[in-house]
Ligand code: ATP
């Protein structure tokens with residue numbers, strides 16, 4: 403992509419009412435646009451990152467047998483009354499609206515009801531089970547406080563998978579697979595080290611309900627970490643004694659964290675209320691056992707920004723970066739420089755490297771500042787002086803290391 407043609411430009415300032423670092427940086431660098439509190443549009447750079455994130459999630463969900471679907475945003479009030487979740491007292495963040503004829507409907511904040519009801523048309527016998535379906539879709543929630551940028555939107559993308567199993571045992575087997583898939587997802591996104599499988603302390607679902615919490619000062623939760631087991635406890639009740647669920651160590655480290663995902667045993671809560679049953683091998687009627695597994699895509703993207711950003715701007719891990727290389731040419735107005743950088747650009751593209759090519763006619767200092775703000779993992783600088791030495795300059799955005807090298811070494815650096 404030629405940066406001169408990229409429709410977003412970097413900005414000196416984010417909107418004054420934007421208090422979250424992730425949104426400030428993403429707005430200034432041209433990834434997102436703020437429409438109102440908790441509501442953000444995604445621009446070309448931002449959409450590229452979102453697509454990288456969703457592809458990692460897709461890949462891992464497909465690997466455990468997930469099948470992608472796409473449910474509706476408009477939801478039937480009757481189903482939610484059956485599970486006793488329509489009333490504002492039960493779920494207080496519903497966006498509700500009315501059809502022309504006065505019928506009340508809800509904008510999806512989650513999809514247990516709709517999908518459980520849908521499955522009644524497809525699950526009849528034990529042969530139809532298990533089913534693992536997921537979607538990546540916009541959710542609407544009237545969040546009371548939306549001060550965490552894209553980490554807490556009123557409209558946001560969520561991956562939600564729902565599992566339908568014939569009994570607790572087969573549910574538990576899948577649950578473990580899903581847990582591992584989540585570990586893979588956060589590792590691939592570069593936040594594995596800072597992400598802890600987090601147990602709720604106590605509670606009836608504690609064995610089969612886990613949060614994935616990533617430590618960051620922007621987090622709204624406090625978790626208690628056992629570094630040895632790389633696991634944490636989220637204690638909601640003050641004063642109780644907290645121990646590591648694996649090694650029982652009580653010497654845990656407190657840290658702020660954000661919930662990037664969760665996995666949950668639903669048991670028969672929804673299948674019973676909505677009558678999702680099947681005939682088992684002996685012809686007996688049984689209730690389907692369910693689980694749900696969520697990840698907030700914007701939440702993850704915002705968390706990555708919060709975790710890695712430095713004073714100069716965003717620092718993307720390679721797998722989610724909008725481009726792998728930021729090719730910055732100094733002196734593009736000179737014919738020989740332009741010719742060489744154009745060539746280098748084509749060569750990188752031939753090797754399937756995603757490149758943002760800063761071909762703009764602006765001061766070098768501005769180019770470097772923009773490059774740091776945008777946060778692409780590798781910056782390659784070409785100038786007339788470097789050309790005379792048959793060298794380029796390569797900067798690793800994460801470590802800050804800058805090295806002069808020839809083209810061959812550069813390709814090696816990029817693992818070509
Ligand atoms: P929280 O306690 O942070 O409000 P939640 O318990 O309401 O989260 P779920 O309903 O389980 O979250 O949603 C699944 C996932 O969706 C969460 O783990 C989180 O990653 C993401 N998520 C939830 N609410 C939001 C939001 N308002 N904006 C962005 N992502 C969200």
Ligand code: MG
Nearest residue numbers: 495543545554
């Ligand atoms: Mg919530």
